[in-house]
Amino acid sequence: TQYQEKAVVIRREQLSADNVRLTFECPDIAAAAYPGQFVMIRVGTGNDPLLRRPFSIHQAHKEGLLQVYFKIVGRGTEMLAEVGEGAEVSILGPLGRGFRLVESPACLVGGGLGIAPLLFLARELSRLQRDCGLDTVILGGRSRSEVEPLVKDFEQFGMTVVTTTDDGSYGQRGFVTAAFSSLSLPASCAVYCCGPEPMMAGMNVLCRARGNSCQVSVESVMACGMGACLGCSKPTRGGGYVHVCVDGPVFDAEEMVW
Numbered sequence: 001t002q003y004q005e006k007a008v009v010i011r012r013e014q015l016s017a018d019n020v021r022l023t024f025e026c027p028d029i030a031a032a033a034y035p036g037q038f039v040m041i042r043v044g045t046g047n048d049p050l051l052r053r054p055f056s057i058h059q060a061h062k063e064g065l066l067q068v069y070f071k072i073v074g075r076g077t078e079m080l081a082e083v084g085e086g087a088e089v090s091i092l093g094p095l096g097r098g099f100r101l102v103e104s105p106a107c108l109v110g111g112g113l114g115i116a117p118l119l120f121l122a123r124e125l126s127r128l129q130r131d132c133g134l135d136t137v138i139l140g141g142r143s144r145s146e147v148e149p150l151v152k153d154f155e156q157f158g159m160t161v162v163t164t165t166d167d168g169s170y171g172q173r174g175f176v177t178a179a180f181s182s183l184s185l186p187a188s189c190a191v192y193c194c195g196p197e198p199m200m201a202g203m204n205v206l207c208r209a210r211g212n213s214c215q216v217s218v219e220s221v222m223a224c225g226m227g228a229c230l231g232c233s234k235p236t237r238g239g240g241y242v243h244v245c246v247d248g249p250v251f252d253a254e255e256m257v258w
């Protein structure tokens with residue numbers, strides 16, 4: 001079920017110069033949301049559908065709170081970042097198909113803003129009857145400011161957090177794929193990824209070689225978010241096409257063309 005809600009911003013956190021986290025009171029969408037799904041948020045006023053932008057769900061609580069975490073990269077995100085506490089925005093969701101939660105040890109791999117949906121996933125995985133002590137989260141970014149502010153949020157679920165930065169300013173220097181390669185994880189470990197396409201392509205190769213299942217949350221331009229504009233189609237290995245907004249954004253990595 002999808003809802004369109006007038007959501008009140010109850011908290012605004014500036015996690016770094018460019019990265020903002022907003023918490024909304026948004027009961028219907030928060031209660032229905034599943035990790036890996038996304039919402040469309042209307043930025044600015046007016047009815048132009050192009051004013052709606054997709055945001056992955058960073059966290060959702062059954063008590064009615066919904067969080068998004070984003071980087072200010074253009075006009076739309078700039079406008080959303082300027083929304084103050086107490087303001088109201090229109091949110092549509094939850095949309096798309098999220099992660100399939102597997103009852104085996106988990107390895108979550110996030111690059112840059114791809115970290116955003118993994119927090120909700122980490123919490124839901126921690127609620128399954130599993131030993132989360134066996135879980136690993138690899139968080140990577142260009143530099144310290146993209147990674148450090150989120151580490152504690154993941155540690156609270158009892159998972160081992162490994163961090164990497166391209167410039168070496170925090171954690172290991174290098175990419176998340178190198179950090180993943182250096183871990184000795186069992187083949188039963190389920191891998192969940194979100195990040196830039198080259199990173200996910202690399203994770204697909206590594207997971208295939210090791211026999212790990214690998215789900216990826218694919219990024220795409222999304223104008224409507226509901227299967228109507230066809231702007232988000234991607235080719236699959238089987239020769240067909242999928243719409244990222246309704247068939248995904250989460251897919252098995254081996255289904256996709258990299």
Ligand code: FES
Binds near residue numbers: 226230232
């Ligand atoms: Fe319009 Fe997917 S975003 S069809």
